[in-house]
Amino acid sequence: MNANDLKRQAALAALAYVEEDTILGVGTGSTTNCFIDLLAEKGIRLKACVSSSKATEQRLRDHGYEVIDLNQAGTIPLYVDGADETDAKRQLIKGGGAALTREKICAAAAQQFVCIVDQSKLVPQLGKFPLPVEVIPMARSLVARELVKLGGDPVYREGVTTDNGNVILDVWHLDITDAKALEQKINNLPGVVTNGLFALRPADRVLIARPDRIDTL
Numbered sequence: 268m269n270a271n272d273l274k275r276q277a278a279l280a281a282l283a284y285v286e287e288d289t290i291l292g293v294g295t296g297s298t299t300n301c302f303i304d305l306l307a308e309k310g311i312r313l314k315a316c317v318s319s320s321k322a323t324e325q326r327l328r329d330h331g332y333e334v335i336d337l338n339q340a341g342t343i344p345l346y347v348d349g350a351d352e353t354d355a356k357r358q359l360i361k362g363g364g365a366a367l368t369r370e371k372i373c374a375a376a377a378q379q380f381v382c383i384v385d386q387s388k389l390v391p392q393l394g395k396f397p398l399p400v401e402v403i404p405m406a407r408s409l410v411a412r413e414l415v416k417l418g419g420d421p422v423y424r425e426g427v428t429t430d431n432g433n434v435i436l437d438v439w440h441l442d443i444t445d446a447k448a449l450e451q452k453i454n455n456l457p458g459v460v461t462n463g464l465f466a467l468r469p470a471d472r473v474l475i476a477r478p479d480r481i482d483t484l
């Protein structure tokens with residue numbers, strides 16, 4: 268079973284959480300793309316979707332799903348999304364696809380957040396994957412200097428503009444022993460829109476695809 272098969276298995280497992288004719292929050296990335304395609308393949312009817320990115324919005328519309336604004340939707344019963352890393356406490360790193368801010372908003376608005384990953388994403392401690400930080404463009408250097416003071420090595424993700432018109436710094440070598448404290452600390456830096464730690468609002472369930480089974484955290 269290759270990585271794509273595992274992503275599809277995780278996505279398939281998430282279908283069990285979807286109730287027809289409700290509003291569904293949908294994340295971003297290759298695992299979530301499998302999930303979107305499966306929703307359509309299985310003919311699952313939804314009242315509407317709330318999307319965490321322009322790319323996901325397009326894919327949902329291509330499959331015939333209605334996409335509405337979060338302001339119109341209110342609370343979302345279920346939000347399904349992938350992650351770049353998860354630990355055993357369901358704390359995540361997200362933002363490898365630069366969609367972290369809208370993803371964090373969707374997760375905050377969701378009654379239940381189900382995260383779907385293949386087994387390679389489960390780590391003993393977050394931080395091997397560089398932490399994405401979305402930054403207002405004029406604050407890029409200022410924020411980078413502050414991130415160095417926090418022990419990180421920020422790298423500007425060249426050529427990438429987020430759906431919100433901002434830039435991304437990928438921060439290597441951070442000590443993420445206390446993910447909640449670090450999430451708060453980085454978010455407090457002037458110029459930071461948000462960072463890719465999902466510790467203050469972790470996933471409610473993480474579905475981990477392995478070749479022979481799905482493990483649920």
Ligand SMILES: O=C[C@H](O)[C@H](O)[C@H](O)COP(=O)(O)O
Nearest residue numbers: 296297298349362363364366
């Ligand atoms: O910004 C992107 C998101 O946080 C994705 O959920 C994350 O990067 C995982 O993506 P993939 O499923 O492609 O590994």
